[in-house]
Amino acid sequence: MQVNFKGVTADYQIGPIRSRNILHHVNLCLPSKSFTAIVGHTGAGKSSLLKTVNGLLLPKEGKIQVGDQTITPELQSKVVLKHVRQSVGMVFQFPESQLFAETVEQDICFGPMNFGVSKEEAKKSAKDAILNVGLEEAVLSASPFSLSGGQQRRVAIAGVLVMNPDVLVLDEPGAGLDPQGKEEILTLIKYLHESKGITTILVTHDMDDVARYADDVVVMEKGKVVTYKPVHTFFNDVVQLHAWSLDLPEARRLQLRLEEEANVKLPKVCLTIDDLVAALIEVGLA
Amino acid sequence: MNKLILGRYFPGDSWLHKLDPRAKLVAAIGFIAILFVAINWQGYLLLILFTLFVMRLSGISLKMYIRGVRPLIWLILFTVSLQILFTAGGTVYVDWGPITISQYGLINGVFIFCRFVMIIFISTVVTLTTKPIDLTDGINALLSPLRLFKVPVDDISLMLTIALRFIPNLLDETQKVMDAQRARGTTFGEGSLVEQMKKLVPIIMPLFVSSLKRAEDMADVMEVRGYQSSKPRSSFRKLAWKRKDTLAIVTMLALTTTLVLLRQFGTYYMY
Numbered sequence: 084m085q086v087n088f089k090g091v092t093a094d095y096q097i098g099p100i101r102s103r104n105i106l107h108h109v110n111l112c113l114p115s116k117s118f119t120a121i122v123g124h125t126g127a128g129k130s131s132l133l134k135t136v137n138g139l140l141l142p143k144e145g146k147i148q149v150g151d152q153t154i155t156p157e158l159q160s161k162v163v164l165k166h167v168r169q170s171v172g173m174v175f176q177f178p179e180s181q182l183f184a185e186t187v188e189q190d191i192c193f194g195p196m197n198f199g200v201s202k203e204e205a206k207k208s209a210k211d212a213i214l215n216v217g218l219e220e221a222v223l224s225a226s227p228f229s230l231s232g233g234q235q236r237r238v239a240i241a242g243v244l245v246m247n248p249d250v251l252v253l254d255e256p257g258a259g260l261d262p263q264g265k266e267e268i269l270t271l272i273k274y275l276h277e278s279k280g281i282t283t284i285l286v287t288h289d290m291d292d293v294a295r296y297a298d299d300v301v302v303m304e305k306g307k308v309v310t311y312k313p314v315h316t317f318f319n320d321v322v323q324l325h326a327w328s329l330d331l332p333e334a335r336r337l338q339l340r341l342e343e344e345a346n347v348k349l350p351k352v353c354l355t356i357d358d359l360v361a362a363l364i365e366v367g368l369a
Numbered sequence: 370m371n372k373l374i375l376g377r378y379f380p381g382d383s384w385l386h387k388l389d390p391r392a393k394l395v396a397a398i399g400f401i402a403i404l405f406v407a408i409n410w411q412g413y414l415l416l417i418l419f420t421l422f423v424m425r426l427s428g429i430s431l432k433m434y435i436r437g438v439r440p441l442i443w444l445i446l447f448t449v450s451l452q453i454l455f456t457a458g459g460t461v462y463v464d465w466g467p468i469t470i471s472q473y474g475l476i477n478g479v480f481i482f483c484r485f486v487m488i489i490f491i492s493t494v495v496t497l498t499t500k501p502i503d504l505t506d507g508i509n510a511l512l513s514p515l516r517l518f519k520v521p522v523d524d525i526s527l528m529l530t531i532a533l534r535f536i537p538n539l540l541d542e543t544q545k546v547m548d549a550q551r552a553r554g555t556t557f558g559e560g561s562l563v564e565q566m567k568k569l570v571p572i573i574m575p576l577f578v579s580s581l582k583r584a585e586d587m588a589d590v591m592e593v594r595g596y597q598s599s600k601p602r603s604s605f606r607k608l609a610w611k612r613k614d615t616l617a618i619v620t621m622l623a624l625t626t627t628l629v630l631l632r633q634f635g636t637y638y639m640y
Contacts, residue, residue, distance in 0.1 A: 139548050161556060173552035180542075181549035183574035193571065197554030228578060242553065 084170060084249035084282050086113045086136060090145035093135055105131045107306040108145070113299075118276050118283045120293040120314075122329060123303035129286045130176070132303065133252050136284070137171040138164045149250060169198045172248030172281075176255050178239035182227040187213070190227055191242045198246065205245075212245035213238070216271060233264040240268070244275065250282045251275070257292065269296050294318065294332035294354035302327060319352050334359045341368075378500050383428040384613070385498040390507030392614035397495045399621045403628055404484050412631045413483055419624060420487050427498050437493040438486060445485045453478040501533040506608055524598050531587070538583075539576065546575045 093106040106128050113119050121129050134140035135147055138154050147154040152167045175181070184190035191212055192205040200208070213223055216237040222230070227238055240256065253272065257265030273296045276283045287293060293300055293314065300317045302310045304327070310317070318324070318335050331339070338353045347366060353359040385393070400419075407413050424434060438445075452474060459472025496504070509526035516522050547557070550571045557568060 134548070137552055139551060161559075165554065165556070168552055168554055171552075173549070175545065175549050175552070178549065180575050180579055181546055181553075181571075182578075183571045193550075194553040246553070 084150040085115045085148070086250055086282060086284070087148040088112070088132075088135070088145070089148070091132075091135060091142045091147060092144040093131060093140055093142045095131075095140070105306055106135065106142070109306075109308050111301065111308050111311060113282065113284065115282055116276075116280045118273070118296065118298045119285070119301055120297035120299070121284065121286045121301045121303060122288070122290070122293060124328075127303040128306040129303055130254055131306075133173070133254055133284065133286060136250070136252055137168045137173055139173075165198070169246060170248055171250045171252060172243040172246055174240055174243050174251070174253040174256050176258060178243070178256070179227075179232065179235035181242075182235060182239060185226060186224055187227050187230075187238050188223040190238065191223075191245050194242055194246045208245050208247075209241075212241040215244060215275070216241045217267065233260055236260065236264075236268065240271075248281065250284070252284045254286045255288070256285070257287070257289070272296070290318075290330045291332045294335070302329070314354065315352050318354060338362070377496060379429055379433070379497040381428050381498065383426060383498065385423070385427045385494065387613070388498075388617055389608055389610055389614040390499050390503040391510050391608060391610070392617045393495050393499055394504075394507045394511055396617050396621045397491050399625070400491050401488055403625050404487060406625070406628045406632060407480075408632055412628050413480060415624070415627060415631065416487060417483060420490050423494055424490060427494050429497055433497070434490055434493055438489050441485075441489060445482060448485070449478045449482045452481050502530065502606070503608075505530045505533065506604070506606060510608060521598070523602060527598075535580075535583070539580070542576060542579060543572065546572050 088109045088111040091106055091109040095105060109128075109132065121132065123129050131140055135142055135154070136149060138158065141154065141158060142156050144156060146156075149167050150170060152163055152170070154163070154167060158164070182190050184193060188206065188209050191209040192202070195205040195208060196202065209223065210220060213220060218234060218237055218241070222234070222238070227235060230238065236256070243251070251272070256268055256272065260268065269292060272283065272285070275281055285292070285297060297314055299311065299313050301308055309327070310323075318331060321331070321339065324331060332354050334353050334356050338349055338359055341363075342348055345368060347368065349359075349362045349366060351358070351362060353362050404416060407416055424431065453470060454468050454474065456474035456477050457469055457471050458474070459476075461469055461471045462475075463470040499507070505526050508529060509522060512520070512522045512525065551557070555568055555571065558565070560568075
């Protein structure tokens with residue numbers, strides 16, 4: 084499902100205080116079945132952009148098209164919102180803080196049942212979802228609060244995946260997990276993206292994640308989209324990255340260092356260690 | 370979430386903002402007490418004028434105060450209607466057995482309504498013009514005589530400080546959890562009362578869990594940093610009693626005296 088932002092401007096109104104233009108005239112078209120990473124500094128508007136995708140934050144100007152549904156500033160229709168929210172799965176930062184039910188099963192069924200799926204069917208999909216996120220079926224009858232942090236995160240993600248979203252939006256799904264847990268979760272997301280063709284939008288601070296999982300990168304700065312490029316071209320322009328004070332992935336850093344020391348130029352931009360090893364073998368350095 | 374005015378601080382630099390929190394608290398409590406001294410329209414008129422004057426002094430628009438009353442309006446109307454319906458005396462206008470609408474009932478109703486509104490206005494003035502942290506300092510100072518009776522005054526004020534300190538966090542978190550549940554298809558403000566209450570469970574539960582967890586973390590951190598409740602504590606902010614604070618208290622005393630005099634010599638309505 085395609086997600087298309089057309090001149091989206093948005094701000095928050097908190098009591099009498101209005102924060103100006105959290106999003107400023109964002110034009111962005113994310114094609115169907117793409118995997119896009121959104122990077123940028125804190126306060127650049129990444130999370131707000133995510134919230135506009137399913138109408139939690141309505142734009143002040145412009146519109147957002149999600150598949151054949153359109154979110155506009157004057158949108159009041161609960162039907163459209165419900166459709167959009169059903170097709171857009173949203174994994175917030177620290178999603179485990181949304182767990183509430185007595186058992187994991189009830190918590191996972193909460194979403195689908197809100198969208199009118201019958202109890203039996205919801206339970207069936209809950210079973211699939213829990214296996215999908217790499218937990219055992221036995222977990223379903225446990226209390227979500229008895230699980231470890233990593234398991235809770237998986238349960239929360241299962242609670243979103245169970246709705247079979249066409250678009251999956253994730254805000255730092257790996258934050259606060261150990262490296263292994265983080266890798267497992269992101270690999271899982273990548274797998275789901277590939278096997279089910281889910282359009283995936285990932286907000287992250289970690290350039291290694293961008294390099295490893297995403298196809299395209301969006302850089303946001305002060306509420307604006309400043310670039311939208313495929314990952315390889317993006318990490319090629321070292322000078323520009325430096326100007327945005329964004330890091331390089333580890334492998335790319337090592338590659339640049341090697342090129343400088345050995346005074347060679349590797350044939351391509353290497354984003355993962357495997358790429359780098361292959362390239363080094365190719366030029367006969369390893 | 371942002372409609373609650375009662376208990377919120379509004380930055381400013383009016384005369385009232387600069388008043389010592391102790392003076393403000395004593396004056397406010399005193400004012401609420403003398404509301405019950407007034408028994409006739411002269412007394413109420415004086416109190417209403419005084420309330421309006423104080424509100425004017427705070428430099429905050431009347432609209433804010435009215436928004437503060439709004440959440441409580443049903444409670445007020447309920448109490449007022451009880452007064453009107455069940456007070457007998459004077460000329461009786463309607464008589465349905467135990468339920469009567471009488472002259473005294475109507476007068477009482479009006480008085481009670483004024484009393485309610487003034488209590489809310491005055492306490493709103495205090496919270497709107499006093500930083501929460503100053504408020505707890507003031508409460509701490511006022512409660513300190515209770516130390517003689519082994520009341521843990523410092524613990525109480527610490528609890529108050531912490532509770533007030535975390536209100537914004539709690540509001541943030543509520544917003545986050547609401548967003549998350551809305552993304553999972555809940556719609557708020559729809560359906561019958563029971564349905565709406567059921568929809569609150571997915572919000573309240575996560576808030577409880579995170580609050581308890583935060584309380585535990587907070588207790589650990591305080592202990593690690595050497596906090597002991599039994600030890601005497603010094604204070605970073607010192608409260609200073611100034612001339613205007615004395616003036617505020619004197620005004621309150623003058624108001625009280627006037628009211629007592631009005632009670633003696635004014636028209637007599639309530640009993």
